Amino acid sequence: MKQSHLFTKTQKFAPKDEITKNAQLLSRAGYIHKEMAGVYSYLPLGLRVLKKIEDIVRHEMDNIGGQEIRMATLHPSEPWKKTGAWNNVDVVFKINSRTEKEYTVGQSEEEIVTPIAGEYAKSYKDLPVMIYQIGQKYRDELRAKSGIMRGREFGMKDMYSFHSTQEDFDNFYEVAKDAYLRIYTQCGLEAKATEAAGGSFSEKISYEFMVITDAGEDDIFYCTSCSYCVNVEISKQNEADTCTRCNKGTLKRAKASEVGNIFDLGTKYAKALSFQFKDTEGKNQYPIMGCFGIGTTRLMGVIVEALSDDKGIVWPASVAPFDLHLVAISGKDKEKQALVSAKADELYTALHKAGVEVLYDDRIDLSTGVRLAESDLLGIPYRLVVSEKTLEKGAFELTTRATKDTEYVSTVQLIVGKIFKGSRY
């Protein structure tokens, strides 16, 4: 994409009321637009990042047998009254209508997905069923000050699973946990599966997935030796205690951000919404249900919090809006400008043909200093500068955003090889 065509521009300052790094950087770089506290629109570059995150999540959910659907977000109140959430969950929005029916917009979808699964799964042979969607969720939050990390509207992948036995659920729980950890790794984060309280959804222990970052709202203890990790809130141990799981490491305290959760919902929703199946003996049973959430917009925010520096965002290649930022630079001399532009145009075409996603800053008349600072703020993994100097040299300046390392590369093939490093090329 040519940057002269992109309708957004970078800005020197973020809106004054933005106090988090994620909202400040994403606003200034033109990835998001604030509509009100906790509600954002995703602009062209931001939507590209979000879609890449969604694709990583979608791939892993498909991989463990998930079937994607798109559930309604406008819900009738009836199932919410049956499960009790209409009155018990304080973040449920309530909508009045001209028909005098009451509606809500989904803050979660147990009330909708349980009857859908129940309509088709009549026998133990039809189970397990794993159903997921990627879409918008709505919560009537009193305060929303964390940028895109906690919203009144936010993007979420929510998967629901239904099982004929507790054992089958427990097995799938482990499979899903591994898929979650793979998702975070692909997003450039190191997450820990953390024991936590079940929250309003469940009375059992649940898993939260936590990324260690100074911007985190939670406190965790993690073992210096094994994978044990626990939310400080429910831990029975203290910092520096020996880990009771491995008896080797000690517990270390850290700030962390939640990037996903898994709940064992038991038979609560199946009972409230009358979903029964015939077991191997022909008897009616309620299935065991699980809920597996990942806030996709929140994940985008956590990536920015964890992976940025004093100049701007540093996207991991997997979710970057583009692979490469091609920047054409020249002085005021029109003839030289034309030479540089012609070469940059040629590279843009060749790189595009080689499968590289390129943002091409073709605004050669604008200040070089401003454009390079913009490039750092945008955080695309690689920058390729074409200038009078590089034309003389017969090679282009390729800079890695994360390390600031610069090298000179002379051919499209070398550029492509460097960018994809064998992982994609």
Place this chain on the structure above:
Amino acid sequence: MKQSHLFTKTQKFAPKDEITKNAQLLSRAGYIHKEMAGVYSYLPLGLRVLKKIEDIVRHEMDNIGGQEIRMATLHPSEPWKKTGAWNNVDVVFKINSRTEKEYTVGQSEEEIVTPIAGEYAKSYKDLPVMIYQIGQKYRDELRAKSGIMRGREFGMKDMYSFHSTQEDFDNFYEVAKDAYLRIYTQCGLEAKATEAAGGSFSEKISYEFMVITDAGEDDIFYCTSCSYCVNVEISKQNEADTCTRCNKGTLKRAKASEVGNIFDLGTKYAKALSFQFKDTEGKNQYPIMGCFGIGTTRLMGVIVEALSDDKGIVWPASVAPFDLHLVAISGKDKEKQALVSAKADELYTALHKAGVEVLYDDRIDLSTGVRLAESDLLGIPYRLVVSEKTLEKGAFELTTRATKDTEYVSTVQLIVGKIFKGSRY
């Protein structure tokens, strides 16, 4: 995808309150699930169709310079009050919150997109800007009885364009009109650009795009010779009159379904929401704004209304959930079943490898008659039967859903060639 894995099943009867063909067929085939009148969830097969429609629309919008974003659907009430829609538009939902702020869920997005465009477009050099999204819309309809053709929640592509001059708008209007007609052609429909009243959005004449179908809610006159078409509601002529545009054809009356619209919004929203730009002389001006809508879920419904027969849906290849329905058929003999299944498995793998999207009915134990009727109901463009008979013959039975023509094909290459007919292969 193996059909034994698909969690939905076809059903003999649609819900009793579904009176339209689109809702009856899509419910019975397991494409959609009704949550309440006018609100549906899209199940795995339905979501596959919807995504293909969205991709066709996305491609054409990108092609004419549209930039995709994802706008918030939860809106603060302030911009809606500024434009007057909060009190004047009866389908606007109103949401109360714990923070005592009033919200709505978008029934259209002029109130959100105008400030976004205005934040970046400060000069005539920044215009035109074309911004679109594909997402959910919400309307507080009193009645919703048309299945997925008119919903309280529905999918929509809405594009908004901003222009420095009326002439630039008029030119783009024609470009967008052509893109719209290409979209409908690709969806297997023949649509007509129809002059209509502006509705609540605009006082000017607007274009509606109409597909002639008996299920249509509108009446149109179309010329038998040229492309002239007009909604009967605003026509100054009568049936059988000579067309005043070409002076050759006569006007014919038909039932039609709206599948899109284009409005010239003038400067109404820019004025209400304070979006000004500097013109070539440095003076402040309000941009001319256009709104370009296509209901994606409605389009899916119209395709079903227009393209179905007494046995079920007949998807055009471009939006079908799968290219091919592979059906393995055998008697009760376990040895013969194993032979048929092995061959069908082999074909499934080979076709998948060749880029064919296959739904594989591997439920060889179930009734053949039921499964073939299900296959007709699902409406996948081609069906390939593998049975004891076809094994003997050394060729497989390939049936075209639309024409019911059957032929015998002996190799994967021939099957693939037939399905893609050179358009994709």
